[in-house]
Amino acid sequence: MSFEYSEKVKDHFRNPRNVGTIKDADATGRVGNPVCGDMMEIQLKVEDNVIKDIKFKTFGCASAIATSSMVTEIAKGKTLEEALEITRQDVADELDGLPPIKMHCSNLAADALHAAINDYMEKQEKGIAKLEENEYEVAVIGGGAAGLAAATISSYVGLKTVVFDGGQWGGMLNKFCPDKLIENYPGLTDKMTTRELTQSLLDDAREQEAKLVNEHVNDVEMEIDSDFKTLTTDSGIYKARMLVLASGSSPARSGIPGEEKFAVDDGGIFYLTADPSRLIDKRVLVYGRGYNALSTAGCLGGIAGSITLVTDEASFMVPEREMDRVKCIEGLKMLTSTTLLEIQGAAKVEKAVLEDQTGGERMEIIVDAVVLATGMVPNVGLMEKLGVEVDESGFVKTDKYQRTSLDGVYAIGNVASEIDLLVVAEAQGTIVAHDAYRRLRGG
Numbered sequence: 001m002s003f004e005y006s007e008k009v010k011d012h013f014r015n016p017r018n019v020g021t022i023k024d025a026d027a028t029g030r031v032g033n034p035v036c037g038d039m040m041e042i043q044l045k046v047e048d049n050v051i052k053d054i055k056f057k058t059f060g061c062a063s064a065i066a067t068s069s070m071v072t073e074i075a076k077g078k079t080l081e082e083a084l085e086i087t088r089q090d091v092a093d094e095l096d097g098l099p100p101i102k103m104h105c106s107n108l109a110a111d112a113l114h115a116a117i118n119d120y121m122e123k124q125e126k127g128i129a130k131l132e133e134n135e136y137e138v139a140v141i142g143g144g145a146a147g148l149a150a151a152t153i154s155s156y157v158g159l160k161t162v163v164f165d166g167g168q169w170g171g172m173l174n175k176f177c178p179d180k181l182i183e184n185y186p187g188l189t190d191k192m193t194t195r196e197l198t199q200s201l202l203d204d205a206r207e208q209e210a211k212l213v214n215e216h217v218n219d220v221e222m223e224i225d226s227d228f229k230t231l232t233t234d235s236g237i238y239k240a241r242m243l244v245l246a247s248g249s250s251p252a253r254s255g256i257p258g259e260e261k262f263a264v265d266d267g268g269i270f271y272l273t274a275d276p277s278r279l280i281d282k283r284v285l286v287y288g289r290g291y292n293a294l295s296t297a298g299c300l301g302g303i304a305g306s307i308t309l310v311t312d313e314a315s316f317m318v319p320e321r322e323m324d325r326v327k328c329i330e331g332l333k334m335l336t337s338t339t340l341l342e343i344q345g346a347a348k349v350e351k352a353v354l355e356d357q358t359g360g361e362r363m364e365i366i367v368d369a370v371v372l373a374t375g376m377v378p379n380v381g382l383m384e385k386l387g388v389e390v391d392e393s394g395f396v397k398t399d400k401y402q403r404t405s406l407d408g409v410y411a412i413g414n415v416a417s418e419i420d421l422l423v424v425a426e427a428q429g430t431i432v433a434h435d436a437y438r439r440l441r442g443g
């Protein structure tokens with residue numbers, strides 16, 4: 001009994017043919033042998049029932065790699081039916097034989113090929129017609145926590161997915177508070193900053209092969225004669241069967257006198273979407289309510305020269321530990337039950353006029369900038385013209401699967417939910433991915 005490898009096996013091991021992955025593959029087959037630890041993945045591109053392209057990725061021994069390489073060579077150019085007839089023995093024969101022990105252990109390539117062909121045929125049976133390059137099963141608008149989670153899990157379950165962000169990946173929190181430590185994310189034992197969480201979400205999305213497009217979606221239309229939705233960006237047109245709106249929310253205007261004047265031309269009015277580096281060493285007044293205002297002030301600790309945190313409510317209504325964290329910021333002063341009456345200045349913000357609600361006393365504070373955290377408005381603009389239903393607060397109405405009133409359109413995260421938490425946004429993205437899979441694949 002010979003344990004020697006043939007010259008052909010050695011050649012295909014040293015110079016494997018067709019290694020890699022196919023962009024927009026039509027089908028994928030994966031097999032593994034837990035005893036030997038060999039893992040194989042074969043991808044196909046099929047045209048007119050013929051295997052036009054085939055690629056493999058194999059983790060394993062010399063014969064696992066050689067058989068993978070050989071099976072791709074045999075199958076390329078064959079019809080699917082012909083390729084289904086390729087057996088393990090055929091592969092071994094083409095390689096001038098394999099050591100007997102390897103015949104059963106590592107000769108899995110024909111199985112991986114059959115799995116890929118079966119995957120293709122199943123998709124055809126379920127009516128998943130071949131998608132063109134710009135066609136997707138799922139398109140996600142918004143690459144914050146909600147959108148990136150939806151895109152990652154959607155790709156993970158095998159749906160061809162694209163995600164767009166017109167600003168900064170990671171959304172609002174990553175933009176304004178990149179160094180904030182996330183402490184309320186169960187299971188994240190090594191606490192991450194917002195920047196690190198964003199990187200990790202992006203790594204996951206890339207690993208699952210979701211397509212990431214750093215562009216703003218300018219328009220969306222529902223096609224009347226098909227189930228596709230058309231999305232337009234500056235550089236192209238994309239189509240998708242399922243649309244996920246994860247566009248977050250934008251700061252609301254407060255209507256406080258002076259706001260309009262200084263909100264333009266770098267006049268000193270800022271919102272949550274600002275770049276905090278513009279507030280370095282400035283005397284900043286943060287005005288708003290609840291968690292958002294408190295957290296905004298927290299994110300400016302160590303950046304602004306001084307911070308005056310003002311709310312017209314009696315307290316911020318946040319957990320004590322959040323208060324403690326902000327209270328210890330050097331140069332921070334907190335005023336509750338105080339209304340911001342007016343923002344004054346010549347060309348730029350110079351002064352804030354405040355009124356103490358308890359005694360009616362007025363005061364003026366010298367400031368260089370005012371950050372307004374007085375509320376958020378869901379970014380529903382794109383969907384409004386399509387007639388998606390929103391509730392009285394402006395959030396997109398959804399059911400328990402995050403489906404909106406429009407067929408095949410979902411909404412997740414801050415555009416659909418007043419529960420303003422990363423973990424909720426990501427959970428909603430995950431729900432959508434699984435629901436879309438069920439609907440598209442009939443699972």
Ligand SMILES: Cc1cc2nc3c(=O)[nH]c(=O)nc-3n(C[C@H](O)[C@H](O)[C@H](O)COP(=O)(O)OP(=O)(O)OC[C@H]3O[C@@H](n4cnc5c(N)ncnc54)[C@H](O)[C@@H]3O)c2cc1C
Nearest residue numbers: 142144145146166167171172173217248413414420421422
């Ligand atoms: C100061 C502050 C601190 C916070 N701290 C915490 C915390 O510690 N823990 C926690 O759990 N939560 C925290 N949150 C809440 C958290 O930020 C939100 O829950 C989360 O950002 C919601 O994610 P999202 O994906 O729905 O929206 P967003 O993060 O707003 O992302 C939406 C994305 O959509 C993009 N977009 C919008 N329209 C389009 C379009 N037409 N085309 C392309 N892209 C588009 C935007 O560019 C944006 O990147 C905090 C919030 C604030 C304001």
